[in-house]
Amino acid sequence: MMKEFQSKDLRNVVFLGHGNCGKTSLLDDALFHTGTAKRRGSVDDGTSLLDATPEEQERHLTMEAKLAACEWGDCKLNLLDTPGYPDFVGEAIEAMNAADAAVIVVSAHSGIEVETEKFWNLAKEQELPRMFFLNKMDREHTDFHGVVDELRVRFGSGVVPVQLPIGQEAAFQGVVDLLKMHGKIVPHDEDDCVVTDIPEYLDNDVEMARQTLIEAVADYNNELLEKYLEGEEISEDEVGEALRKGIADGKLFPVFCGSAKADIGVKKLLNGIAAYLPSPADRTVIGTVPGSEELVERAVGDAFSAYAWKTTVDPLAGRQTYLRIYSGKLKADTSVLDVTTGRTERIGALQTLHGKQAHSVAVAQAGDIVVTSKLANVQTGDTLADSAHPIAYEAAAFPTPMLEMAVHPKKKGEEDKLFAAIAKCEEADPTLAMRKEAGTKETILAGIGEMQLKILEEKLESKYHVGLTLAKPRIAYRETIKKATKAEGKYKKQSGGHGQYGHVLLEITPQKAGEGNEFTETIFGGSVPRQFIPAVEKGTQETLANGILAGYPVVDVKVNLYDGSYHPVDSSEASFKSATAIALKKGVLDASPVLLEPIDTVTVAAPEYYVGGIIGSLNSKRARILGTETGDKGQMVVRAEVPEAELYQYATDLRSQTQGRGTYARQFLRYEVVPEKQANAVIEEAKAAK
């Protein structure tokens, strides 16, 4: 059992970075070096304590956020592993919501990559203090100074190395600590590192780097620069304290380096996390008084409050809720208020996780992260609090899933089973959304990317034993007419016994767009007896709803029953309905019928560099470009009207076109007539489907 830690000794740190940069490997190392794990797990061998789900092991990449809690010196580190793969960004955002600081891991081999920049921006928006770890220093073609320069150009001069590598590529051996002013190396053929003098050949580099560091921290202790220039001794603590302030302030971003694979620099990184990153005690959080807009602050010493930042759902293991305690303590086996739902919830056992291994804890301290099961009614984003001191924290925002597919069960008749299972998965993944599309009666599943949906499919098979197929969503086309006409329908059967007879004459006129369908009658002299008129109206509604041209509902049509005839014995409601259908089918085809399609307003946001390409591809989608404007965060926004039929898989196209930097949103605008070429294709498709 872990010992109890004070809030000031906790560090909640999320590891972020482009896929494959080595986050999981670093945390496997951390679990090993802190004595939490007996052996060092490896992503490549499938023995990682973090990449532990079957899907993760198969593909050697992280898909879900994980908690790797470990003890290091006087601190408890709650290290959070996250996926770099863009489809799983929701998991990374969840973990950011639980953290007080971020380590952005960058491969020294690749430098800044697309997701590096994205995670920097996300962490910045959340005001998370940040530091960098340049990993893979052992690989060929690494360039520490080159990557540092790149980071400083992109993210500002607050990016400042606190270490320099000793050796590079295969000869990478250790690091110079610019605060302690010593070297630390792992000699060849030895497992443990030793402290050394700074190698002489690095003297110049160290001198320059030390000056950059002192200049950077000088804002937080202005005596330092003076001392430095006068050649006075500066203690590690003085620099460290100023650095800590600068990081907490969101102004300084120290750079560490090492190799997760060669196991160099990992302990130094843990030391850095413990020494320089803020603790929960350094922070107050802001919520609202439930049911009002009034803002309130909470610090660790206040009454209990927590935020549910992640939920996992599994038919065998059950449901787990990950809590970040913001204030007060949480004891196992107590009742708390779910402020979001208003329900009282019974908290059972509490656990901490070392990757896949769970350990129970009796009390969670303010600022800590714990996991609890069986909270069936608590959702990600809920606030839990002491019922006598409720507070509500704002639920985090997630990107809107824009990749939409129609979902059907693989086996007929398994609709309910499938949709119930997806609903469970939806609770665990805020970037999945399932809805019923009224216009087409299809169930639409929206996600971030194809990999996410593929993994969902695998999980549904393995955990819920239900298969799904994803298809192109149907478009909610409509039909209408352009001119007025008259039509006659006669339904007559006289084959022995009781016959059938219905006969109607209809006027069919177009209405204004959006006015809907209307039925009237101007029967004079009982040519159609009163009791059959409702059947004619019903027949009109049903025939129009089923579509005539291509099976899509006919809209904005007025039908007037003005004449007809009947048979005293053979006429019935059914025969009048049939006569109406016959008349309408003829009439609509005679009234210049057209197909209507939904047009959406689309806004695409991306860096300016991509705007030309975006407009080009929108133009190939029959778009009407409305204009471009400058948006948030230095992005350009392209606004256009685009037929919905052309937007299938646009989420995927846009991602590859902009290297993942573009996002888009769409909103239904209005219906418009489908151009003839496209309309013929839709009509042909409908005929073929019959």
Ligand SMILES: Nc1nc2c(ncn2[C@@H]2O[C@H](COP(=O)(O)OP(=O)(O)OP(=O)(O)O)[C@@H](O)[C@H]2O)c(=O)[nH]1
């Ligand atoms: N040479 C070298 N390879 C490394 C290093 N760190 C990690 N790797 C390798 O890089 C690959 C990816 O490592 P992971 O730890 O899975 O990377 P990740 O950042 O967790 O990747 P995602 O989960 O996809 O975001 C694996 O094959 C690791 O063995 C390193 O320091 N040096």
Ligand SMILES: [Mg+2]
């Ligand atoms: Mg990983």
